[in-house]
Amino acid sequence: METFNFLLALLKAVPWSLALTISSFGIGALLAIPLCMMRISKRAGLRAIALSITVFIRSIPPIVWLFFIFFSFSEFVVQLNAFVAAMLGLGLITAANLAEIYRGALQAIPAGQREASHVLGLSFWDRASAIMVPQVFRYSLPACSTYAIGLLKDTAIASTIGVPEMAQVAYQISQQTFKGLEIYALAGGLYLVISFAMAWLSRSVDTGLRARIER
């Protein structure tokens, strides 16, 4: 009976974990676009700045970013609630990682296509929207979904700044009932189930897209 209550408590926290995953991913996916464009810019200065930003973000542990944003922003700028702080921190890290994925996908598009569309007289925006973006989307999807599944696991870190997602709930219950074995096994299992669901979803989308945009 107690196990059932544990499970219920964890399930109530799932929306938080998912919300954090989706919102961080969304922010990161958007921010990654200008970052990626800087990375492939013709101007060496922009490329260097983008590279430095990316490397810097990825060289600092997520928990430090979250603490920094949560404690320092709150101190000096504006009182952020834990969810927003976690969303911003994870979003920042996601942006750095997705920019690299986008870049890889862009490089996978044969150079001939860029040349052909140039010669056809398509404007930059036409080229970008009609030719590049759909293919970048298609080619980066596998890596992006793999990253998203990793991001779900990273949201557990938000438990350290008090976001009531799955890891937080597990911790609270373990401290209150001293039944750590059970609760953490349940929590771990739940993360696995959600990861498998996400992986299945991304495979279906990928198969669907394959039919439309063949390599």
Add this chain to the structure above:
Amino acid sequence: MNSMTIENHNSSVHPSSDTILSIEGVGKKFGTIRVLEGVDFSLSSGEVVAIIGPSGSGKSTLLRCINQLEPQTEGIIRVGDVVIDALHAPSKQQLSKLQRKLGMVFQSFNLFPHLTVLENVSLAQRKVLGRSKREADERSMQLLTRVGLAGKAEMYPSRCSGGQQQRIAISRALALDPEIMLFDEPTSALDPEVGLEVLAVMRELANSGMTMIVVTHEMRFAEQVSDRVVVMADGRIIEEGPSKDVMRNPKHERVQKFLTAVRDR
């Protein structure tokens, strides 16, 4: 799939007392794709046989079936007292016995890049034949000297040219004292002049009495060094006989066309 030279075809399956290898009805399919069909072939001790033919004729596949890198899907392969039947998967002991009798030289050499030349040649001697390090290294140096590469013993393969690497590969195979040496297009990945070094080694090996099966595009080698030439096309043997006969007066029209095309390039 028209006339096969029947007399030559049958005369190849002669159970003479020094038959060291025989293949009966060997076929190979990869899924639904047929690569070899109805191949009958035998080899006597000390014979050098060249297998020639257009690309895709199944020559390499036949060689790879002989040493079971690919198991055949039909037919029987006999090497000495080891019999491998397509219907029964060979045991580990059988495979191991087979490997001991056969030495193989690959088109892409396949030397171990992270070991020195000497280590490449000595490794199998120590691990398979159980020779001591000293014994193995001595034998390795003998073989390397024989192919003129004793000076390269302590170097890594990447520092050797293609022709040198292939000669080292030959030494590596010879170090295990095989009964039969198999060569899978040994010079195809080499520049023509460099290929000559390798062919010289192979010629010397043939003259010393080694039993060899050589899949090759080198027509002069086929004519001058080998005793017998086997011509394959579309997965079958279409002509076979003493090398000078086949190379100069081929009976089969397809073989005539092939040889003319190759000679006139």
Add this chain to the structure above:
Amino acid sequence: MNDLLSNWSEWLPELFDGYKFSIQICTLALLWGVPVGLMLAIGTDSKTKLLRIVSICLVELGRGAPVLILLQFFYFGLPNAHVSLSSAAASILALGWSTAAYTSEIIRGGLKAVPAGQREAAVTLGLPTMTAMRIVIIPQAMRICLPPLLGFAMVMLQTTSLCFTIALPELVARANDIGSASFQYMSVLMLTGLMYAAVCIPATVITSQMEKRLSKHI
């Protein structure tokens, strides 16, 4: 600015102490995690069904569960099974399992990348399978794996920061202590971040140089 620097120099010794802990735990986790990762890489492709299933389970669990959950499972959970681990032991076990799971995938990729001709040469020379793996295939695979493994080592160093939740006195734990004592969170966290970056950024540079050099050989 002077205040900042003087604070930093004041805090540095303690943070350094914590960093040493982080590096030790990371090293120990890698030391046992990577060899197990190699075993799992071989095990997941094994022909023996039992071995294959066990290996796949260990990999999926080690990769599928958040590291934080693994850490807290070993530290807060195992006492229920009458196994009490110190925070260091729990950290090394949990991080090692995570390492084994992730590196098994990296190493599998490396094993597949060794040219097929190498295996064929070993077979035709009659080398027994285990010997061929040990002397021919694995050394070449590890060379190929080196850049991604190094990258993973850096990720693992950053992951030690999570051990702060199970009372390990590593870098972030010390930073947190200083922060709560001095209320200068921003300052101490900046220094902490820089300390991680000081190791991870050069490592990233070295890894990409290595990758460039390796791809030249191919």
